[in-house]
Amino acid sequence: MRDAPLLAGLSIALLALAFIGLSLGAESIGLRAAVTHLFTAPSSIDAVILREIRLPRVAIAAVAGATLGLAGAAMQGLLRNPLASPGLIGSSGGAALGAVTVLYFGGQALHPQLVPLAGMAGALLATAVVWLLAGRQADITTLILAGVAVNAFTTALLSLLLNLAPSPFAVRELLYWTLGDLSDRSLPDLWLMLPCTLLGWGLLLGTGRALDALSLGERTAQSLGVHVVRLRWRLFIGTALAVGAAVATTGTIGFIGLVVPHLLRPLVAHEPGRLLGASALGGACLLMAADIGVRLIPGDTPLKVGVLTALVGAPFFVMLILNARRHTVSGA
Amino acid sequence: MNRSGPRQAGPRQAGPRQATPRLKAHRLVRRIGTRNTVDGIDVALHSGELVGVVGPNGAGKSTLLAMLAGLVPADEGHVDLDGQPLLGLPDAERARRLAWLEQQATVHWPISVERVVALGRTPWLQPWQRPSAEDRERVEAALLATDCLGFRERTVSTLSGGERTRVLLARALAGDPQVLLADEPIAALDLAHQLQTLELLRGCADGGMCCAVVLHDLAYATRYCDRLYLLHEGRLHASGTPDRVLTEAAFADVYGVQVARGAQPVPWLAPLRRRADPPVR
Numbered sequence: 001m002r003d004a005p006l007l008a009g010l011s012i013a014l015l016a017l018a019f020i021g022l023s024l025g026a027e028s029i030g031l032r033a034a035v036t037h038l039f040t041a042p043s044s045i046d047a048v049i050l051r052e053i054r055l056p057r058v059a060i061a062a063v064a065g066a067t068l069g070l071a072g073a074a075m076q077g078l079l080r081n082p083l084a085s086p087g088l089i090g091s092s093g094g095a096a097l098g099a100v101t102v103l104y105f106g107g108q109a110l111h112p113q114l115v116p117l118a119g120m121a122g123a124l125l126a127t128a129v130v131w132l133l134a135g136r137q138a139d140i141t142t143l144i145l146a147g148v149a150v151n152a153f154t155t156a157l158l159s160l161l162l163n164l165a166p167s168p169f170a171v172r173e174l175l176y177w178t179l180g181d182l183s184d185r186s187l188p189d190l191w192l193m194l195p196c197t198l199l200g201w202g203l204l205l206g207t208g209r210a211l212d213a214l215s216l217g218e219r220t221a222q223s224l225g226v227h228v229v230r231l232r233w234r235l236f237i238g239t240a241l242a243v244g245a246a247v248a249t250t251g252t253i254g255f256i257g258l259v260v261p262h263l264l265r266p267l268v269a270h271e272p273g274r275l276l277g278a279s280a281l282g283g284a285c286l287l288m289a290a291d292i293g294v295r296l297i298p299g300d301t302p303l304k305v306g307v308l309t310a311l312v313g314a315p316f317f318v319m320l321i322l323n324a325r326r327h328t329v330s331g332a
Numbered sequence: 333m334n335r336s337g338p339r340q341a342g343p344r345q346a347g348p349r350q351a352t353p354r355l356k357a358h359r360l361v362r363r364i365g366t367r368n369t370v371d372g373i374d375v376a377l378h379s380g381e382l383v384g385v386v387g388p389n390g391a392g393k394s395t396l397l398a399m400l401a402g403l404v405p406a407d408e409g410h411v412d413l414d415g416q417p418l419l420g421l422p423d424a425e426r427a428r429r430l431a432w433l434e435q436q437a438t439v440h441w442p443i444s445v446e447r448v449v450a451l452g453r454t455p456w457l458q459p460w461q462r463p464s465a466e467d468r469e470r471v472e473a474a475l476l477a478t479d480c481l482g483f484r485e486r487t488v489s490t491l492s493g494g495e496r497t498r499v500l501l502a503r504a505l506a507g508d509p510q511v512l513l514a515d516e517p518i519a520a521l522d523l524a525h526q527l528q529t530l531e532l533l534r535g536c537a538d539g540g541m542c543c544a545v546v547l548h549d550l551a552y553a554t555r556y557c558d559r560l561y562l563l564h565e566g567r568l569h570a571s572g573t574p575d576r577v578l579t580e581a582a583f584a585d586v587y588g589v590q591v592a593r594g595a596q597p598v599p600w601l602a603p604l605r606r607r608a609d610p611p612v613r
Contacts, residue, residue, distance in 0.1 A: 225427030
């Protein structure tokens, strides 16, 4: 397989980052002993810390990062545009709105998983609205416009909730959630996000060959036997499920879905199909690394991981643009 | 299958005509708003013939070709491939038998020539299946036939318009189609590559493929095609051998020009002047 070295390298990086992520924390625990204790003495301190605090955080970072990288690559392949991002189709806006609504009404006190659950419901609802707006035979432009409209509306409703929040403390809580965060996540959060995420991955990962054909344009892809309308909905629903579940669990985390496919594209000869798997691994690595970063940065107010990805992602993106510009100029 | 040696265009016999056409369209209609861009056209294409679809701008040539390829649905009428309804075939099955070459096609990512041509094998592969030795052979043969071997490693975005057209033609041939529908394949090519491409298409037809090509150059159409369909305002003005279709009256009525023409040393044609008074309907 052509990409074996790249995928192996990314997997090794993933494991290394997981090791670092599991080792870092307020309590210093021996990782090997803790892992053994998970099975031999499940109620020992280090086993509990590992299972209840660090494992969920690292695993959720990996799953959410992989989702964002994969969905970003899939969307860019579908739209044949390197600026597309998974948030384009409205599901992440819906997820944020759903989760914040529950926070606003204090629903998290009823059940700890109510926030992500509402986030996922919001993502599905937003997707359904986009579907209804665009119609079954929708072309790409209509689909994106419907996504943008739904995104605008969810953003407006989010602002409304912030505006009406009864106290500065409540504002802070709502706002913090939207920044994207991986701290204080639990194993039930992980179990809740996994089914939708895995289903979404399943839908997205099988589209590689069709996305390759799509680089020749929609009609030529159709002439090559790709059912373009079906492919569009498959990618749309896969992204909605996976990204919706991820955002519902972590809050909105920007730039991973945009930057990771960009970064890896030259390494897979710009082929959209090969980019899918590589972007999933790359996204997982990047979000895990960012989460390690926020834990290492000292300070009284811990930095949210979504803030760090945006802080690093935006200048990085500028660099990519400048790079691309230099290439175009020299190539012209 | 011999793809590598397109023979020189020369005197042609009528060719072995099969009883049933490979691709048959019955009374095709395509509406855009209240206008019929394609208005009740019958087409029958046989194996082993190169058929030209000609007509002025906006006559409905590209739409007709896309309808024949099953890419644009017909508002009325239907297309049969080997006697079966084209749109009833599974997508991959249709794509294996019939290739379509887009006018002014673009490639959206800077991927390599080889990979673009290999995309022609898409209908033969399952989503996770790896290309077989036969797939690779077909790709090699198509690269060879279209004279693309010299730049197979380059990315398509660095190619000239002519080179890109040849690569996309190779892509269509790599799928080993029985029917090839090409929309203005020589529009961006220089003279040498125009000849090369038309000879290649002629060779495909002589090898048994069923080829239909949208052409603007009527001298080439006369020289290389077995039959022509002359379209005018969505309707079929005439069809048959080039000599029968491209009459003085056809030039006057359809194109609104007078032409000078000759047959030596090859069929040639030059517009003399526009007709002053359009024909009275």
